[in-house]
Amino acid sequence: MAQSIDKPPFFNGEHYAYWKNRMMFFIKAKDFHLWDIVEDGPFVPTTSPDVYAKVSSCESAKEVWDKVEVIHEGTNDVKETKIGLLNLEYENFKMDPNEDIKSMFDWFSTIVNQLKGFGEEIPEDKLIRKLIYLLPQS
Structure with a gap:
């Protein structure tokens, strides 16, 4: 709705x-x-x-x-910790071999949007490169 x-x-x-x-x-x-x-x-x-x-x-x-x-x-210290963990999750993000592209993209978007919610924006060109890198050869 x-x-x-x-x-x-x-x-x-x-x-x-x-x-x-x-x-x-x-x-x-x-x-x-x-x-x-x-x-x-x-x-x-x-x-x-x-x-x-x-x-x-x-x-x-x-x-x-x-x-x-x-x-x-949380407090600023808690936020900084969450931001650090989300950045780590973003940097280490990989597509699971049994995962479909939509599910992978949904989870990737969730991480990126959570970072944005904390004021951490990733440039669009960097996001696109990361997504292309994540896609399977097929």
């Missing part, structure tokens, strides 16, 4: 990086200046009940955003 352009993306507690990017795009699409409010604004928006207790004392949307980010991504 397609996402409504009038409702923000629902966060169910899983796939935080995916939700984070969708939410950021949703807010910017509504009004690009709303993102400034998220980063610097004086308002604390209501959140889902399971996270509310953790952010209820925050005094700005930026504080809420940062707290939710730490809850789901």
Whole structure:
């Protein structure tokens, strides 16, 4: 089912990086200046009940955003560790001999998108070279 352009993306507690990017795009699409409010604004928006207790004392949307980010991504040290592990996974990525190309590409895209979620973007030409290298001779 397609996402409504009038409702923000629902966060169910899983796939935080995916939700984070969708939410950021949703807010910017509504009004690009709303993102400034998220980063610097004086308002604390209501959140889902399971996270509310953790952010209820925050005094700005930026504080809420940062707290939710730490809850789901971890501290800077944790993020750096995750980035390192994802980079290692990217560098060592190989296609399993019993794997079809779609499955390989889906997993490869997941790794690349997780890196992007942490702010680590790999240039497109490097991604293409890596994918071509991964393809079987057949």
